[in-house]
Amino acid sequence: MDMDPTVSTRREESDEAKAVNMLKVLPVDCIAKVLSLTTPADACRTSLVSTSFKSVAESNAVWDCFVPPESDYLFSNSSSSSPSSLPISSKKELFLHLCHHPLLIHDGKLSLSLEKKSGKKCYMLSPKDLIIVWIDTPAYWRWTSLPHTRFPEVAELIKVCWLEIRGRINTCILSPATLYAAYLVFKTTTGSYGFESQPIEVEVGLVGGEIHKQTVYLDAYGGRRLRYQIVPRRIGVFNRPLRRIPGLQAPQPQPKENEELNGPKYPKERVDGWLEIELGEFFNRSGKDNGELEMSVLEVNGGNWKGGLIVQGIEIRPKP
Amino acid sequence: MSNQSESPNPTSSSNKITLKTSDNEVFEVEEAVAMKFCTVKQYFDDENNNNVTSGTSTTLIPLPNVESHPLAILITYCKKHLEIKANNADNKKEMEIDMEHYEREFLKNVMPQELTELILAANYLNFKEALDFFCRAVASAIQNKSVEYVRKFFGLESDFKPGEEEKLREEFAWSFEGVDED
Structure with missing residues (x-):
């Protein structure tokens, strides 16, 4: 069986019969299998090889392997051709859609994109x-809706002394053999205060495993100020209100090695206009191991009030 | 020898099965090896259903779509596969490491053209592990390579209309970033 199947029927077009022409002998489903074991970029690029190759490289058999099953309903919806459904007519289109339009899953609490x-x-x-510690206390945090966010509600920090944000994700839903990095995605409001020169402790690691800690800054303008001031942290320490616990005048969370090597870490602006700060990296070895990855943002040592932060979420994406 | 769970019959594992290729070569292989070829297994099962006395392996199974060269390689691969599995029956991780090591060495002695033959043979014989392995080998050979490289690899020529290819190249520009040099 299965032997029919040459993709190409253009044998007559090449004058000298080639000794080996893989595509003329390989069954379509084998070519599709090969392409599904490459990457979306490879499958897309190889559609330029020839017209017959293109039809395999664009087939649903190949792209089905690149789209997560959770997104299948978008595809089946569209095949019912209801006017409200998305104009998605192939798995390749579905894939490209998911690259630019995150899909809300887990009751809208998690977004998935490719x-x-x-x-x-x-x-x-x-x-x-x-x-988020204190999230239910309206004096400290509130829920708000903003345009250009992927979630209907985001969290706005009014003010707290104890800033603690933690997120957990099961590693089995991450792509295997992939170096991921986690980022806090946020904005500062015009009245933002308390973050200037304030070291924030961030951690990423498997629950029950090794945790990687480092210190970052959430001060959006810190990166710019740094060019003019060499030691902004010192100044911050001296300016701190006296409310701080007596005897804790020494520089707080010690600068970590990475800070000494690469300089302090400040937020970067994203293409969507939000800010992000890297919390740490995690290498996800296999897609089968069941483990929980915890990411956290902590400022509980300084004891000073801080406010004016809008948190869209914690993003986990492959590191280039 | 450890229990061959994939063996369909409770017959002794020393049973031999004879396979005849399209170029009329005859291979005598152990039943455990032949049973990894689902097409052969199917043939055997059907035979068993039709003929209760079968079991003594005098059956000659014709493989009209497989040549001797790829079959010989597949048998070697299959034997090694079973051996590694038997040696690491209680340690899946070790088995995977040994298998990976063997497959890496295996590929050093295989020409790209041979991969086609092997895929075809493994596909016909429905030998899943081998088919997966050879497809993975081709996939990694063409991964991040230029269109020209892939054409050469598969022995193909562009048959797009003038201008068509350029248009596609523009449309899929993102997939051309950072491609290896040929």
Whole structure:
């Protein structure tokens, strides 16, 4: 059986019969299998090989392997051709759609999107999926809706002394053999205060495993100020209100090695206008191991009030 | 020898099965090896259903779509596969490491053209592990390579209309970033 199947019927077009022409002998489903074991970029690029190759490289058999099963309903919806459904007519289109339009899953608390070239999965945990200490106290935090966010509600920090945000994700839903990095995605409001020169402790690691800690800054303008001031942290320490616990005048969370090597870490602006700060990296070896990855943002040592932060979520995406 | 769970019959594992290729070569292989070829297994099962006395392996199984060269390689691969599995029956991780090591060495002695033959043979014989392995080998050979490289690899020529290819190249520009040099 299965032997029919040459993709190409253009044998007559090449004058000298080639000794080996893989595509003329390989069954379509074998070519599709090969392409499904490459990456979306490879499958896309190889559609330029020839017209017959293109039809395999664009087939659903190939792209089905690049789209997560959770997104299948978008595809089946569209085949019913209801006017409201998305104009998605192939798995390749579905894949490309998911690269630019994160899909809300887990009751809208988690968003899933795909990295275009590798097809690897990216997630963002919404604030509803995070543990935020004091979130239920309206004087400290409130829920708000903003345009250009992927979640209906995001968390706005009014003010706290104890800032603690934690998120957990099961590693089995991450892409295997992938180096991921976690980012806090946020904005500062015009009245933001208390973050200037304030070291924030961030951690990423498997629950029950090794945790990687480092110190970062959430001060959006810190990176710019740094060019003019060499030692902003010192100044921050001296300016701190006296409310701090006596005897703790020494520089707080010690500068970590990475800070000494690469300089302090400040937020970067994203293409969507939000800010992000890297919390740490995690290498996800296999897709089968069941483990929980915990990411956290902590400022509980300084004891000073801080406020004016809007948290969209924690993003986990492959590191280039 | 450890219990061959994939063996369909409770017959002794020393049973031999004879396979005849399209170029009329005859291979005598152990039943455990032949049973990894689902097409052969199917043939055997059907035979068993039709003929209760079968079991003594005098059956000659014709393989009209497989040549002797790829079959010989597949048998070697299959034997090694079973051996590694038997040696690491209680350690899946070790088995995977040994298998990976063997497959890496295996590929050093295989020409790209041979991969086609092997895929075809493994596909016909429905030998899943081998088919997966050879497809993975081709996939990694063409991964991140230029269109020209892939054409050469598969022995193909562009048959797009003038201008068509350029248009596609523009449309899929993102997939051309960072491609290896040929």
